[in-house]
Amino acid sequence: TQLLEQSPQFLSIQEGENLTVYCNSSSVFSSLQWYRQEPGEGPVLLVTVVTGGEVKKLKRLTFQFGDARKDSSLHITAAQPGDTGLYLCAGTSGSRLTFGEGTQLTVNP
Amino acid sequence: GAGVSQSPSNKVTEKGKDVELRCDPISGHTALYWYRQSLGQGLEFLIYFQGNSAPDKSGLPSDRFSAERTGGSVSTLTIQRTQQEDSAVYLCASSPAGTGLYEQYFGPGTRLTVT
Numbered sequence: 159t160q161l162l163e164q165s166p167q168f169l170s171i172q173e174g175e176n177l178t179v180y181c182n183s184s185s186v187f188s189s190l191q192w193y194r195q196e197p198g199e200g201p202v203l204l205v206t207v208v209t210g211g212e213v214k215k216l217k218r219l220t221f222q223f224g225d226a227r228k229d230s231s232l233h234i235t236a237a238q239p240g241d242t243g244l245y246l247c248a249g250t251s252g253s254r255l256t257f258g259e260g261t262q263l264t265v266n267p
Numbered sequence: 268g269a270g271v272s273q274s275p276s277n278k279v280t281e282k283g284k285d286v287e288l289r290c291d292p293i294s295g296h297t298a299l300y301w302y303r304q305s306l307g308q309g310l311e312f313l314i315y316f317q318g319n320s321a322p323d324k325s326g327l328p329s330d331r332f333s334a335e336r337t338g339g340s341v342s343t344l345t346i347q348r349t350q351q352e353d354s355a356v357y358l359c360a361s362s363p364a365g366t367g368l369y370e371q372y373f374g375p376g377t378r379l380t381v382t
Binding site: 164191198199200201202203244246248254255257258259260262 | 298300307309312315317323358371372373375376
C-alpha cells in the first residue's frame with residue numbers, strides 16, 4: 159500500500175509569517191498534486207508536479223517535487239488569513255490518487 | 268458551467284438503515300471517483316468508474332458498500348445496514364479522464380451521520 163505522510167498535521171501562524179508543509183512517501187509517484195479544502199467544500203486543485211526536482215510557483219505558494227519523485231513540499235510566503243484551510247497532497251499511480259492525511263493551516267490576523 | 272453536485276448535502280440515519288448518496292458529475296467527464304473523509308482527515312479512496320470499463324472497487328471497505336454509474340453519468344453510492352463507523356463525509360469527483368495530469372473536480376460532499 160502506498161502511503162503519503164504529511165507534516166505538520168496542524169499549523170497555526172500569524173499573518174505575514176512563512177511556512178512549509180511536507181509530503182513524504184517511500185513510494186515513487188508518476189506525479190503529485192496539491193489540493194486545498196475549505197470547510198463544507200470539496201478539495202480544489204492547486205498544482206500538479208510531474209518531473210523530479212520540478213519547482214512551480216503560484217503567487218505566494220511554491221511547490222517542489224523531490225528528485226526521486228517520492229516527496230514534495232509546499233512553501234507559503236507571507237501567509238494571509240485567506241490561506242487558512244486543509245492542504246492535501248495526493249500522489250498519482252495508475253488511475254488512482256493516494257491522499258495524505260492533510261495539514262490544517264490556520265493563519266491568524 | 269455547472270460543477271459536480273451531490274445530494275443530499277446532509278443525511279442522518281439510524282444504525283441498520285440503508286442510505287443512497289447521489290453524484291452528478293460534470294457533463295462529458297468520463298472518470299468518476301468516490302472518496303470518504305473523516306473529520307479533518309485525508310481522503311480514503313472507495314471506487315473509480317472510467318467510461319464503460321469495469322469499475323475499480325478495491326477501496327470499498329465492506330460488502331455493505333456498493334456503487335453504480337448509470338449511462339456513464341450519474342452515480343449512486345449505496346451503504347446497506349449502516350454502522351456508526353460509516354459516519355463521514357462522502358466526496359465524489361469527476362475528471363475528463365483518468366488521473367495523472369488530469370484534475371479531479373470535487374463536489375461539496377454528503378455528510379453522513381449514523382446514530
